[in-house]
Amino acid sequence: MIIAPAVIVFLVLGAIHNIGAGTKDINKPIPWVIIIGIFTPIAIGLMIFGYYALKGEYDKLPQSSEELI
Numbered sequence: 001m002i003i004a005p006a007v008i009v010f011l012v013l014g015a016i017h018n019i020g021a022g023t024k025d026i027n028k029p030i031p032w033v034i035i036i037g038i039f040t041p042i043a044i045g046l047m048i049f050g051y052y053a054l055k056g057e058y059d060k061l062p063q064s065s066e067e068l069i
Contacts, residue, residue, distance in 0.1 A: 001050035004043035011036050 015032035025031060052058065062068050 001047050001054070004047045004050075008036070008040055008043055011039060 011032075015029070015036065018027050019029050019032060021027050
């Protein structure tokens, strides 16, 4: 849960550092927007999963569909 926000911050800082500093494709803003835009929801989802795992929500899973109701 702690690593996900740290990686997002690392990506944003890497984008700020690399954008405009040269002529390679990694120095253009479009690849960084795509990378950050795709990774951010994944990281948020993993943070939510970790939160529920720490709360113990996955300790007992239903064995049949009748237990879901």
